[in-house]
Amino acid sequence: MRCRVLVLCAFICLFVLLVEGRQRKVSRSGARSVAVQNRQRNHRRTNNNNSNARRGNRLSARSNNQKRRRLNAAKRNKRRSSLAKKSERKSTSSASSGSSYATIPLDFKQNFVRTTDNLRADKVFVAHRYGGSFAKTNGSARLTNTGNMEYTCKMTLGTPKQSFTVLPDTGSSNVWVPGLYCTSKACRTHNRYRPRKSSTFIKVGKKFAIEYGSGAVQGVLAKDKLGIAGLSIANQTFAITTNEPGSAFVDALFDGILGLGYESISVDKVKTPVQNMCSQGVISTCKFAICMRGGGSSSRGGVIIFGSTDTSAYTGTNSYTYTPVTKKGYWQFALEAFYVGSTKVSGTSQAIVDSGTSLIAAPCAIYHKINKIIGCTETSSGECWMKCSKAVKAFTFVVNGQKLVIPGDKMKMRVRTNKGNIVCISVVTCMNTNFWILGDPFMRNYCTVFDMANNKIGFASST
Numbered sequence: 001m002r003c004r005v006l007v008l009c010a011f012i013c014l015f016v017l018l019v020e021g022r023q024r025k026v027s028r029s030g031a032r033s034v035a036v037q038n039r040q041r042n043h044r045r046t047n048n049n050n051s052n053a054r055r056g057n058r059l060s061a062r063s064n065n066q067k068r069r070r071l072n073a074a075k076r077n078k079r080r081s082s083l084a085k086k087s088e089r090k091s092t093s094s095a096s097s098g099s100s101y102a103t104i105p106l107d108f109k110q111n112f113v114r115t116t117d118n119l120r121a122d123k124v125f126v127a128h129r130y131g132g133s134f135a136k137t138n139g140s141a142r143l144t145n146t147g148n149m150e151y152t153c154k155m156t157l158g159t160p161k162q163s164f165t166v167l168p169d170t171g172s173s174n175v176w177v178p179g180l181y182c183t184s185k186a187c188r189t190h191n192r193y194r195p196r197k198s199s200t201f202i203k204v205g206k207k208f209a210i211e212y213g214s215g216a217v218q219g220v221l222a223k224d225k226l227g228i229a230g231l232s233i234a235n236q237t238f239a240i241t242t243n244e245p246g247s248a249f250v251d252a253l254f255d256g257i258l259g260l261g262y263e264s265i266s267v268d269k270v271k272t273p274v275q276n277m278c279s280q281g282v283i284s285t286c287k288f289a290i291c292m293r294g295g296g297s298s299s300r301g302g303v304i305i306f307g308s309t310d311t312s313a314y315t316g317t318n319s320y321t322y323t324p325v326t327k328k329g330y331w332q333f334a335l336e337a338f339y340v341g342s343t344k345v346s347g348t349s350q351a352i353v354d355s356g357t358s359l360i361a362a363p364c365a366i367y368h369k370i371n372k373i374i375g376c377t378e379t380s381s382g383e384c385w386m387k388c389s390k391a392v393k394a395f396t397f398v399v400n401g402q403k404l405v406i407p408g409d410k411m412k413m414r415v416r417t418n419k420g421n422i423v424c425i426s427v428v429t430c431m432n433t434n435f436w437i438l439g440d441p442f443m444r445n446y447c448t449v450f451d452m453a454n455n456k457i458g459f460a461s462s463t
């Protein structure tokens with residue numbers, strides 16, 4: 001009797017050993033990716049002192065993992081996955097007992113080439129998942145200032161990169177560059193985009209036309225990679241001009257325009273570069289800042305920063321005054337009051353910040369009042385002339401309860417007349433609008449943050 005029980009026991013033991021051995025073999029090959037994934041998850045939960053380097057590793061591991069999972073989903077059969085689950089449980093416990101992070105095998109996907117696009121997509125994915133953002137990306141481009149009249153920066157299109165000088169314009173929302181087949185003089189005197197030379201060019205073909213205060217252009221829409229400030233936007237829709245009539249852009253110091261306004265004023269409802277930067281995770285915080293410098297030399301042009309509002313090189317410790325955007329088209333806000341010296345010239349009115357305008361344009365009634373106080377002489381062409389020795393009182397713009405003050409000598413501009421004389425003109429001109437257009441003379445004194453995430457505008461005095 002005892003003997004028979006012993007033999008039975010021996011058989012059972014042998015059977016159990018055999019089955020276990022087989023399971024181990026199968027799970028070692030089939031459940032690897034799941035195990036890795038699980039270990040990562042476990043690690044995240046238990047380890048509170050992740051370094052950035054570890055984080056980086058985790059991102060790439062996850063990226064590989066996702067791809068692999070997708071590829072293998074069809075192949076995997078039921079038994080394998082159930083075995084995988086078992087081994088998953090096993091590896092969880094081994095991970096929590098302190099196995100080193102560095103042992104996670106990353107070699108199982110040999111053909112996968114990690115690109116910056118993979119990594120960025122992955123960062124966006126992870127950032128969304130945790131409602132946070134360690135996908136911190138930002139970039140800045142130098143502005144070139146020509147005679148305090150035009151501020152331009154570099155931009156590239158295509159692969160390989162074709163370079164353009166563009167006007168960063170917060171008063172419009174489209175991107176365009178001269179086209180190779182545009183025969184207008186303005187096109188011939190500027191860099192032209194060559195679609196056939198770019199491997200990332202995508203034809204859209206839709207016709208495009210836009211009018212600015214200063215001129216108009218016509219063209220066709222296309223998509224390509226857009227590079228600016230060291231950042232790269234995939235599939236940016238822009239216009240290749242076919243016609244730039246008249247003289248408006250012939251002598252322009254820029255090839256094209258980089259629109260930085262809201263989508264609602266974008267012709268053909270084209271998604272703006274800033275929108276694409278945000279949706280593609282090129283920048284992690286949906287804001288940009290512009291600081292313009294005076295002096296009119298290229299080395300003192302200023303900066304445009306995407307994805308960051310760190311303007312301390314220009315604003316020092318001066319803090320930003322924020323005000324909500326009142327209408328999402330231009331960067332529009334409520335100007336609560338305006339003073340010249342101690343004289344209140346206007347109460348509440350609307351204003352836009354426009355980096356593409358070289359002057360300040362006030363509603364005409366206000367313009368005339370300002371000129372009376374300054375004591376300058378209005379001309380028929382909408383300028384107000386004075387001797388350069390004339391003292392001008394400070395201008396005060398009241399924004400969200402804060403006084404933004406600009407010294408009077410910054411509110412006049414030296415110009416050469418046709419007769420060769422030097423006179424000074426007020427930087428304020430007259431426009432047939434019911435809102436102010438605060439162009440470069442304003443922006444030269446206040447760095448401006450354009451916060452698309454929170455729809456607000458910030459001003460900080462530049463030093």
Ligand SMILES: *[C@@H]1O[C@H](CO)[C@@H](O)[C@H](O)[C@H]1NC(C)=O
Pocket residue numbers: 048049
């Ligand atoms: C951080 O990790 C190290 C080893 O990787 C460990 O010795 C240390 O106790 C950990 N610190 C915390 C706060 O978890």
Ligand SMILES: *[C@@H]1O[C@H](CO)[C@@H](O)[C@H](O)[C@H]1NC(C)=O
Pocket residue numbers: 234235280
């Ligand atoms: C850009 O367009 C190409 C072709 O349509 C597409 O394969 C790619 O995924 C797009 N990239 C992004 C980031 O939208």
Ligand SMILES: *[C@@H]1O[C@H](CO)[C@@H](O)[C@H](O)[C@H]1NC(C)=O
Pocket residue numbers: 136137138284307308309
């Ligand atoms: C901007 O990028 C730098 C590194 O390129 C980083 O150190 C910094 O934190 C970033 N700033 C923001 C606001 O994302």
